[in-house]
Amino acid sequence: MAHDTLPHPVKTPRRDRPPAPAPRHRQFWPRRVNPLAGLGSVLWLAVVIVPIYAMISASLTRQDEALGRNALQPPTRPTLDNYNTVLNSGFGHFLANTAIVAAAVVGIVLVLCTPLAYVAVRTRTRWSGAAFRLFLLGVAIPAQAVVVPLYLMIAKLNLYDSLLAVILPTAAFAMPVSVLVLTGTLRDISEELYEAMALDGASPLRMLFQLTIPLAKGGISTVVIYAALQAWNGFLFPLIFTQSDGPRVLTLGLFNYVSQFGVNIPALLASVVLSGIPIFAVYLVARRALVGGLMGVGGK
Amino acid sequence: MSAPGAAPRTGRPHAVWALPGVLFFAFFAVAPMVLAFLLSFTEWNGLGDPRPVGLANWRRLLDDPRLTQSLWLTVLLTVVSWAFQTVVALLLGVWAAGRQRNRAILSAVFFVPFLLSSTAIALLFYALLDPNFGIVQKDTLGSSNGAFLAIVFVGGWQFIPFHTLIYQGGARQIPPVLYQAAAIDGAGRYRQFVSVTLPQLRHTITTSSVLMVVGSLTYFETVLILTQGGPGTDTAILPYLMYEAGFKSYDFGYASAIASFLVAAATALSLLLVRLSGFGAMRSVREGM
Numbered sequence: 001m002a003h004d005t006l007p008h009p010v011k012t013p014r015r016d017r018p019p020a021p022a023p024r025h026r027q028f029w030p031r032r033v034n035p036l037a038g039l040g041s042v043l044w045l046a047v048v049i050v051p052i053y054a055m056i057s058a059s060l061t062r063q064d065e066a067l068g069r070n071a072l073q074p075p076t077r078p079t080l081d082n083y084n085t086v087l088n089s090g091f092g093h094f095l096a097n098t099a100i101v102a103a104a105v106v107g108i109v110l111v112l113c114t115p116l117a118y119v120a121v122r123t124r125t126r127w128s129g130a131a132f133r134l135f136l137l138g139v140a141i142p143a144q145a146v147v148v149p150l151y152l153m154i155a156k157l158n159l160y161d162s163l164l165a166v167i168l169p170t171a172a173f174a175m176p177v178s179v180l181v182l183t184g185t186l187r188d189i190s191e192e193l194y195e196a197m198a199l200d201g202a203s204p205l206r207m208l209f210q211l212t213i214p215l216a217k218g219g220i221s222t223v224v225i226y227a228a229l230q231a232w233n234g235f236l237f238p239l240i241f242t243q244s245d246g247p248r249v250l251t252l253g254l255f256n257y258v259s260q261f262g263v264n265i266p267a268l269l270a271s272v273v274l275s276g277i278p279i280f281a282v283y284l285v286a287r288r289a290l291v292g293g294l295m296g297v298g299g300k
Numbered sequence: 301m302s303a304p305g306a307a308p309r310t311g312r313p314h315a316v317w318a319l320p321g322v323l324f325f326a327f328f329a330v331a332p333m334v335l336a337f338l339l340s341f342t343e344w345n346g347l348g349d350p351r352p353v354g355l356a357n358w359r360r361l362l363d364d365p366r367l368t369q370s371l372w373l374t375v376l377l378t379v380v381s382w383a384f385q386t387v388v389a390l391l392l393g394v395w396a397a398g399r400q401r402n403r404a405i406l407s408a409v410f411f412v413p414f415l416l417s418s419t420a421i422a423l424l425f426y427a428l429l430d431p432n433f434g435i436v437q438k439d440t441l442g443s444s445n446g447a448f449l450a451i452v453f454v455g456g457w458q459f460i461p462f463h464t465l466i467y468q469g470g471a472r473q474i475p476p477v478l479y480q481a482a483a484i485d486g487a488g489r490y491r492q493f494v495s496v497t498l499p500q501l502r503h504t505i506t507t508s509s510v511l512m513v514v515g516s517l518t519y520f521e522t523v524l525i526l527t528q529g530g531p532g533t534d535t536a537i538l539p540y541l542m543y544e545a546g547f548k549s550y551d552f553g554y555a556s557a558i559a560s561f562l563v564a565a566a567t568a569l570s571l572l573l574v575r576l577s578g579f580g581a582m583r584s585v586r587e588g589m
Contacts, residue, residue, distance in 0.1 A: 037395045041406055048410055054435055055424050071428055071435045112321035119318040127315045131322050138329055140569060142517040144539035145562040148546050148555050149335035172328030204313035233417045235521045251419040265427045272420045279415045295469030
């Protein structure tokens with residue numbers, strides 16, 4: 001998806017097209033039946049579906065029925081009580097915090113990484129090369145490795161137990177992959193287009209906004225999705241840098257439910273189901289962008 | 301912000317444009333790495349100021365039998381997870397790159413686990429593996445092998461959808477001409493897979509492997525929620541060991557020594573992978589296709 005908008009001569013097959021009008025040569029490889037592959041994919045389907053089914057069915061089970069019962073059994077008297085319990089335990093507040101963190105992280109990453117990638121691709125100086133390599137190395141830094149010094153820094157900056165304490169490091173750690181994805185996309189924009197704009201006397205800034213960004217939509221949407229997922233998934237930074245209910249994000253809220261609900265596993269699973277619903281809704285609406293954007297990571 | 305003095309005739313941006321991003325990243329990611337290394341020579345309980353103690357933490361670390369165990373576990377977890385995820389994701393991804401209708405539906409379902417956060421997934425399996433409640437009415441997490449395999453499985457369950465997608469994207473970019481040529485040469489399905497698909501996917505395999513290897517260092521949530529490093533210390537991978545030393549025992553100097561170790565290992569790994577793959581060569585992967 002990342003390259004569909006690019007004026008590039010290399011063929012980029014469009015995805016998700018109805019199968020009928022595919023050109024003749026395209027039918028060539030997948031058409032034959034492959035029983036082994038079919039079997040494997042059905043097997044994996046079971047691996048995916050069974051836990052999800054067990055989770056949903058358990059979340060609808062009354063707590064007194066839950067223990068000693070096999071998780072694969074459907075509930076005899078389904079109930080929504082567990083969902084009520086969870087919704088009354090700050091779920092909405094945690095979700096709102098996560099949304100704030102995600103929006104802020106996406107904003108910071110886009111504002112910082114777009115010019116970075118632009119420079120890395122468009123200028124060939126020693127400095128821009130060094131900056132690019134810095135981010136390349138950064139891809140491997142696990143957040144765990146720096147959490148102790150970050151804790152010290154966050155405390156000294158007086159940010160402890162605030163949403164900013166989660167937002168700033170999360171954004172920083174989303175940057176390396178974002179820079180890689182963006183440089184990958186920008187590199188495919190042809191030099192002639194820049195030259196044409198330069199002849200018209202366009203400034204680099206104008207080129208960025210009128211040429212680069214419009215043509216890099218695919219890469220940019222990948223970065224948006226990636227950064228948002230990082231924020232959505234974040235656990236360690238919130239765990240260490242926040243403490244009170246005020247700035248608590250959803251992942252940490254879920255983690256706290258373990259102690260709050262104790263052995264009330266149905267309520268715990270209801271909280272997991274609820275946490276999946278918002279992003280599942282996004283998935284239903286924007287499936288193509290989500291999937292296509294992430295697919296672009298591997299196309300590079 | 302605008303620095304038009306650069307080279308207006310070619311319209312190239314000034315390198316200064318990259319500065320805000322570099323500074324931000326340097327402050328919140330690179331500086332802490334350096335600081336972690338410095339803190340490893342101190343003793344600090346989280347309150348007051350760190351006190352220098354020389355090499356004490358490092359000596360202690362090298363004598364700690366838990367480090368050897370943890371290191372071995374981390375490597376084992378990475379290798380086993382990589383093998384499991386690569387095999388499944390590669391096969392599913394290449395299969396899903398085909399065009400029948402049921403494939404589209406199935407790949408949509410395959411993607412669903414990725415929509416849950418690591419925390420949610422760890423909690424889900426925490427419940428499903430509960431001996432009194434779960435699918436397997438056995439104390440899986442109470443046995444050392446069971447706990448290890450559970451972590452590998454849960455990691456795969458979460459990340460295989462993503463890597464499948466990456467392979468699907470990669471496989472769709474393989475020109476069909478290559479398959480036609482192979483078929484004309486009399487290559488069967490298996491032969492085509494080995495001689496066309498795999499070599500054509502080498503960049504994809506590298507990208508996906510880098511992400512997997514780096515990602516397996518972040519199985520922290522899964523370990524924390526599923527096993528707490530247990531039974532005993534049998535699933536205490538390096539990041540978990542670091543977390544325990546720092547945020548449970550408030551021994552931040554020692555935790556920093558473990559963290560520095562982690563940074564060194566991760567950096568070495570990424571350098572190796574970048575070398576092997578030409579990932580950093582700044583060239584378009586479409587070249588030579």
